[in-house]
Amino acid sequence: MAEPSPNRVGTTEKSLTILELLQQEDGAGVTEVATTLEMSKSTVHSHLSTLVDCGYVTHHDRQYHVSTKLLRLGGRLRDQSPLYQAARIEMKSLAAETDGVVHLFLKEESDATMIAQEGYYPGVRERHLGERTPLSESIVGPVMLAERERSDDGEPDDAPEEDDVSQVDDDVRDRFDRIRRRGYAVETRSGSSDRTFAGVLSRQDGTVMGALTVTVPGDSGSPLSAGDRLLEAIERVELSLTSWYDSQATFSPKHSWHVHSN
Amino acid sequence: MAEPSPNRVGTTEKSLTILELLQQEDGAGVTEVATTLEMSKSTVHSHLSTLVDCGYVTHHDRQYHVSTKLLRLGGRLRDQSPLYQAARIEMKSLAAETDGVVHLFLKEESDATMIAQEGYYPGVRERHLGERTPLSESIVGPVMLAERERSDDGEPDDAPEEDDVSQVDDDVRDRFDRIRRRGYAVETRSGSSDRTFAGVLSRQDGTVMGALTVTVPGDSGSPLSAGDRLLEAIERVELSLTSWYDSQATFSPKHSWHVHSN
DNA sequence: GAGGTCGTTCAGATATACTGAACGAATTTG
DNA sequence: CAAATTCGTTCAGTATATCTGAACGACCTC
Numbered sequence: 001m002a003e004p005s006p007n008r009v010g011t012t013e014k015s016l017t018i019l020e021l022l023q024q025e026d027g028a029g030v031t032e033v034a035t036t037l038e039m040s041k042s043t044v045h046s047h048l049s050t051l052v053d054c055g056y057v058t059h060h061d062r063q064y065h066v067s068t069k070l071l072r073l074g075g076r077l078r079d080q081s082p083l084y085q086a087a088r089i090e091m092k093s094l095a096a097e098t099d100g101v102v103h104l105f106l107k108e109e110s111d112a113t114m115i116a117q118e119g120y121y122p123g124v125r126e127r128h129l130g131e132r133t134p135l136s137e138s139i140v141g142p143v144m145l146a147e148r149e150r151s152d153d154g155e156p157d158d159a160p161e162e163d164d165v166s167q168v169d170d171d172v173r174d175r176f177d178r179i180r181r182r183g184y185a186v187e188t189r190s191g192s193s194d195r196t197f198a199g200v201l202s203r204q205d206g207t208v209m210g211a212l213t214v215t216v217p218g219d220s221g222s223p224l225s226a227g228d229r230l231l232e233a234i235e236r237v238e239l240s241l242t243s244w245y246d247s248q249a250t251f252s253p254k255h256s257w258h259v260h261s262n
Numbered sequence: 263m264a265e266p267s268p269n270r271v272g273t274t275e276k277s278l279t280i281l282e283l284l285q286q287e288d289g290a291g292v293t294e295v296a297t298t299l300e301m302s303k304s305t306v307h308s309h310l311s312t313l314v315d316c317g318y319v320t321h322h323d324r325q326y327h328v329s330t331k332l333l334r335l336g337g338r339l340r341d342q343s344p345l346y347q348a349a350r351i352e353m354k355s356l357a358a359e360t361d362g363v364v365h366l367f368l369k370e371e372s373d374a375t376m377i378a379q380e381g382y383y384p385g386v387r388e389r390h391l392g393e394r395t396p397l398s399e400s401i402v403g404p405v406m407l408a409e410r411e412r413s414d415d416g417e418p419d420d421a422p423e424e425d426d427v428s429q430v431d432d433d434v435r436d437r438f439d440r441i442r443r444r445g446y447a448v449e450t451r452s453g454s455s456d457r458t459f460a461g462v463l464s465r466q467d468g469t470v471m472g473a474l475t476v477t478v479p480g481d482s483g484s485p486l487s488a489g490d491r492l493l494e495a496i497e498r499v500e501l502s503l504t505s506w507y508d509s510q511a512t513f514s515p516k517h518s519w520h521v522h523s524n
Numbered sequence: 525g526a527g528g529t530c531g532t533t534c535a536g537a538t539a540t541a542c543t544g545a546a547c548g549a550a551t552t553t554g
Numbered sequence: 555c556a557a558a559t560t561c562g563t564t565c566a567g568t569a570t571a572t573c574t575g576a577a578c579g580a581c582c583t584c
Binding site for chain 1: 270353388
């Protein structure tokens with residue numbers, strides 16, 4: 001919490017800490033925040049009043065809750081992203097045809113963030129909106145890493161960065177080979193009969209933008225059709241995505257949308 | 263912007279203003295923010311560094327963007343809400359059976375906030391996640407106001423509050439009567455053949471929690487089935503909702519979830 | 525290669541955020 | 555029903571941390 005703070009910061013950090021505490025506890029009073037964060041009551045009151053005035057916190061009945069403004073700001077970030085716009089239609093049809101749950105992930109550095117969900121059935125693995133999981137822990141990780149290796153084969157491009165893919169053992173490498181040949185990865189969670197199919201979304205130049213997954217219950221129809229259907233959806237999303245980028249590039253070459261090409 | 267600020271605030275307000283500017287412009291540089299908000303470049307740099315350290319802003323390639331942390335915080339607020347949990351299953355089935363788009367609204371004071379969407383088809387009215395519209399402008403407004411009037415008839419309950427329903431003309435009153443008798447409202451937007459059916463979600467005691475809407479294309483099947491199907495879904499959601507509140511009330515009578523009973 | 529723009533850093537001066545105590549109100553205890 | 559406690563809020567003073575302005579280095583443009 002009390003970082004060495006290489007840059008110059010201070011008051012805002014406290015306000016945001018309070019905000020996140022309200023999120024975790026979902027709702028708290030002044031003294032509760034003050035004792036938890038070891039701050040003066042009056043200080044907490046000032047910060048909370050500020051957050052209320054700015055619309056980030058509500059103040060009903062002596063309890064402070066985070067408001068829906070965070071959802072609104074984050075939602076517009078998502079809605080404006082070309083990845084979401086390109087995937088929207090396919091997510092709907094993919095979920096409808098497979099009768100499963102479709103998740104859209106956005107690649108951020110070495111993590112994958114879930115930004116959209118379509119479909120639902122009781123008992124399905126709960127993924128939270130905006131949930132950020134490291135690539136090494138999620139199923140989208142292997143498929144992204146495998147895809148990256150493939151593009152690296154084509155052209156050395158940039159530096160290999162900070163990832164331990166260079167020294168993978170043969171076991172993992174074999175798995176990557178399978179994923180690469182098939183185009184998607186399959187995961188069967190322990191304790192559940194659900195199967196999750198995950199494929200990567202990348203641009204024409206090979207940069208990975210995100211991933212698309214579809215989870216179907218174990219007792220659903222043909223097990224292979226979901227994977228094939230996923231590949232079709234991915235192909236269409238990538239097509240729409242590249243066409244969007246082309247139209248943007250020729251129009252206004254200002255700033256490309258989140259091209260963390262590193 | 264420079265409000266009279268009845269309370270004591272200051273630095274945090276500036277940081278949040280910068281954050282919202284980054285959201286609107288989707289991404290900006292230091293000088294762009296400084297000139298827009300009439301602040302010193304070094305000041306803006308400090309605030310942006312703070313936001314980056316806290317994870318609310320990313321800093322790739324000389325451009326500052328809002329990160330997905332806002333979506334994550336807002337998403338957890340939504341996922342934990344009993345309204346969303348109760349409506350999840352019904353939203354899916356309602357969207358699937360009507361082949362339309364289902365929106366879930368949360369009532370906040372005199373506004374309705376869209377917190378979840380299920381289904382999609384090209385050309386449908388775009389509602390943004392977290393979008394907050396006054397009750398007077400949206401279709402969910404009349405249905406909520408009509409429902410409130412009905413509950414007011416039953417028991418005077420609280421004070422009539424600040425709303426101009428008391429002096430509505432007969433035209434509006436007739437519309438309310440129709441909505442009350444049917445249970446939902448229908449809206450046909452100009453320039454589109456889509457029809458939106460909106461119904462209110464309320465607890466057993468009559469307090470309005472939110473609204474559920476389903477929008478179907480004009481050329482879809484039977485026009486009435488969507489409304490009937492909506493009523494079924496609402497009934498089930500309200501059932502699940504009240505049972506959730508009962509289990510919570512008997513378990514821990516600490517703080518009820520967002521009971522803006524006023 | 526020169527001019528301009530942009531991001532970043534640094535030290536000083538000013539403003540302002542933090543502390544502590546006290547008040548009123550709501551809630552719980554006896 | 556009354557007393558005591560808890561909680562939220564307000565207020566003035568002090569010390570802190572924020573803001574300013576200029577200067578440096580990097581990047582892009584002409």
